[in-house]
Structure formats: structure tokens, C-alpha cells
Amino acid sequence: xxxxxxxxxHQVTQMGQxxxxxxxxxxNHLYFYWYRQILGQxxxxxxxxxxxxxxxxxxxxxxxFSVERPDGSNFTLKIRxxxxxxxxxYFCASSExxxxxxxxxxxxxxxxxxxxxx
Amino acid sequence: AQKVxxxxxxxxxxxxxxxTLDCVxxxxxxxxxxxxxxxxxxxxxxxxxRRNSFDEQNxxxxxYSWNFQKSTSSFNFTITASQVVDSAVYFCALSDPYGGSxxxxxxxxxxKLSVKP
Numbered sequence: 585x586x587x588x589x590x591x592x593x594h595q596v597t598q599m600g601q602x603x604x605x606x607x608x609x610x611x612n613h614l615y616f617y618w619y620r621q622i623l624g625q626x627x628x629x630x631x632x633x634x635x636x637x638x639x640x641x642x643x644x645x646x647x648x649f650s651v652e653r654p655d656g657s658n659f660t661l662k663i664r665x666x667x668x669x670x671x672x673x674y675f676c677a678s679s680e681x682x683x684x685x686x687x688x689x690x691x692x693x694x695x696x697x698x699x700x701x702x
Numbered sequence: 703a704q705k706v707x708x709x710x711x712x713x714x715x716x717x718x719x720x721x722t723l724d725c726v727x728x729x730x731x732x733x734x735x736x737x738x739x740x741x742x743x744x745x746x747x748x749x750x751x752r753r754n755s756f757d758e759q760n761x762x763x764x765x766y767s768w769n770f771q772k773s774t775s776s777f778n779f780t781i782t783a784s785q786v787v788d789s790a791v792y793f794c795a796l797s798d799p800y801g802g803s804x805x806x807x808x809x810x811x812x813x814k815l816s817v818k819p
Contacts, residue, residue, distance in 0.1 A: 617806060627747070627793060629806040640806060673745060679805070690737060690797075691807060693747040 586610040590694035605661045605697045607676030616659045617677040671701045704729045706796050708810035723779045723813045725794030735797040736777045742790040784817045
């Protein structure tokens with residue numbers, strides 16, 4: 585079964601450094617998402633992306649965050665100047681069409697990247 | 703505003719007991735989707751079920767069953783004859799793809815289930 589893959593599985597970065605989290609969505613999917621889960625807390629929506637542009641973003645997704653689909657397969661989340669509070673698990677997800685609309689397929693999640701800011 | 707409430711923070715049961723995880727949601731829209739995800743200790747999110755707002759039929763999948771009641775805005779999840787491998791955090795989520803969003807998921811805070819042998 586096709587999977588969403590995320591690399592790396594664990595990223596350790598010094599505060600203030602830039603970090604790029606990578607995701608390869610399922611190949612025929614058109615909608616891409618990033619979510620964040622601070623340790624022990626709920627999963628929170630960051631941003632959705634379709635047709636090479638951001639569709640929607642949450643309050644968390646401020647100017648230090650950006651997303652990009654640099655080629656036909658990768659979907660990246662960049663954090664420009666990391667802060668301690670950015671430490672979290674970051675999940676990438678993809679879907680054929682938005683969030684289950686008209687389809688039996690939900691958003692498929694990757695296994696996550698654990699980001700640790702020192 | 704959309705909201706998902708999982709009032710049970712932690713539940714501990716002994717193997718073979720039945721356990722129900724509660725989920726209550728809020729949305730203004732008439733068309734929406736509800737989900738349950740399992741997050742085992744390894745951290746990944748495992749999709750369990752999706753239900754749309756027009757389908758109130760209860761669903762059973764093996765030891766898992768779901769009770770969707772629109773009248774009370776609840777989508778509860780029952781595990782029958784629980785096993786140690788069921789130990790995980792379970793998240794209920796709501797998606798409102800017709801409400802102007804791209805269907806991003808709104809998650810509850812999760813219920814941590816511990817099943818002891």
C-alpha cells in the first residue's frame with residue numbers, strides 16, 4: 585500500500601538554525617498538509633497546500649514557517665530560525681481530494697519527524 | 703467554531719475488558735467527516751475509521767465498534783475484549799471540507815488507553 589514518507593525521523597538542531605523537514609506524499613495525491621504535535625499534546629493543523637500554493641494556514645504557521653513543493657515528489661516544511669518551542673513531532677499528510685470530501689480515503693499520515701531544538 | 707472534545711484523558715483497563723472512548727464535537731455545518739486515529743508508543747498516526755455526517759449507521763470492525771449519534775454530537779469508540787496491543791493514545795478528529803477549508807483535521811486532545819495484562 586502506498587505510504588507517505590518523511591525524513592529524517594529525528595532532527596536535532598541548535599536554536600536559531602534553519603531546518604527543513606521533508607515529505608514524499610503518495611504519488612497521485614493532490615492535497616498536502618503539515619501538522620504539529622508538541623509532546624503529550626494534541627495534533628494541530630499547520631498548513632494545507634494545493635496546486636503549488638498554500639490553501640489554508642493556522643495561527644501557528646507564522647512568518648518563520650514556509651512550505652514548498654520543489655519538484656514533483658517532495659513537499660517540504662522549512663522553519664527559518666528555530667525556537668525551543670518548535671520542538672515537536674511534525675506530521676506530513678496527503679489526500680487525493682480535500683480531507684475526505686467525496687472519497688473513502690482520508691488523509692494519509694507519514695510516521696512523523698521528531699524535531700528537537702537545543 | 704469547530705471543536706473536538708475528548709473528556710477522558712487517560713483510561714486504564716485490564717485485558718479482556720471492554721472500553722469506550724468518548725468523543726463530542728462541535729460544528730455549524732451539516733456536512734462534515736469524523737475520524738478516529740490511533741497513536742501507539744512508536745508515534746505514528748494510524749487511521750481507524752472515517753464517517754460522514756449523513757451516515758449514522760454504527761460500524762463494527764472486529765473488536766472495534768463506533769457509535770455515531772448526531773443528536774448528541776458524539777462519535778464514541780468501543781474496544782471489545784481489549785488487548786495489551788490496544789495500548790495507545792486515541793484521537794478523534796473532525797474535518798469540514800465544505801466549510802471553506804481544504805479539509806484540515808481538527809483533533810481532540812486524545813485519550814491515553816493503557817491495557818494491563
